[in-house]
Amino acid sequence: DAGVIQSPRHEVTEMGQEVTLRCKPISGHNSLFWYRQTMMRGLELLIYFNNNVPIDDSGMPEDRFSAKMPNASFSTLKIQPSEPRDSAVYFCASSRTGGVQPQHFGDGTRLSIL
Amino acid sequence: GENVEQHPSTLSVQEGDSAVIKCTYSDSASNYFPWYKQELGKGPQLIIDIRSNVGEKKDQRIAVTLNKTAKHFSLHITETQPEDSAVYFCAARTGNQFYFGTGTSLTVIP
Numbered sequence: 312d313a314g315v316i317q318s319p320r321h322e323v324t325e326m327g328q329e330v331t332l333r334c335k336p337i338s339g340h341n342s343l344f345w346y347r348q349t350m351m352r353g354l355e356l357l358i359y360f361n362n363n364v365p366i367d368d369s370g371m372p373e374d375r376f377s378a379k380m381p382n383a384s385f386s387t388l389k390i391q392p393s394e395p396r397d398s399a400v401y402f403c404a405s406s407r408t409g410g411v412q413p414q415h416f417g418d419g420t421r422l423s424i425l
Numbered sequence: 426g427e428n429v430e431q432h433p434s435t436l437s438v439q440e441g442d443s444a445v446i447k448c449t450y451s452d453s454a455s456n457y458f459p460w461y462k463q464e465l466g467k468g469p470q471l472i473i474d475i476r477s478n479v480g481e482k483k484d485q486r487i488a489v490t491l492n493k494t495a496k497h498f499s500l501h502i503t504e505t506q507p508e509d510s511a512v513y514f515c516a517a518r519t520g521n522q523f524y525f526g527t528g529t530s531l532t533v534i535p
Binding site: 356 | 457459461466467468469470471514516518521522523525527528
């Protein structure tokens with residue numbers, strides 16, 4: 312397996328700009344998770360999908376954040392407009408089990424909003 | 426909701442010594458306890474897990490123990506090597522919720 316693939320690995324942009332993070336889960340995995348990691352708050356679950364359907368989006372900070380999973384092999388996390396406090400490492404993870412526990416993480420996107 | 430506490434936040438050991446990281450949880454309904462290793466610039470990697478019907482599980486140099494009565498579980502790494510240096514996270518699943526600990530930065534000194 313190629314593992315969970317995230318792009319871009321790094322993103323630097325100015326506040327107010329739209330940011331789109333992308334994720335390709337492991338083939339055959341039916342759960343997909345978006346996490347955010349910061350020093351202050353640790354690992355935070357933003358949203359997770361099961362069979363392409365959003366199950367729990369209670370961790371999405373506010374309306375500026377949106378996530379989609381149009382098919383089993385692709386998901387996006389969009390921030391519009393971006394703010395400096397959104398700076399963090401964003402991880403995508405997938406799981407074969409269909410439960411709430413992530414099994415395999417991607418290597419993350421390091422996002423810096425200036 | 427569940428509260429997962431992890432100690433210590435940092436740990437340094439000499440190569441070849443053992444390392445122990447401890448986590449406590451608050452909800453007796455929690456039934457699945459994985460451990461993740463995160464190397465610099467990488468995502469967390471699941472390294473071992475234990476379910477509530479098991480007291481101990483071992484995989485080569487790593488082991489996890491669970492004490493349901495006391496609501497705590499521990500990660501044990503024996504014969505530590507420099508490549509064990511990383512941040513380790515415990516986690517707990519309670520129903521449809523999943524909670525990470527705050528992480529332990531382990532440094533193995535050659």
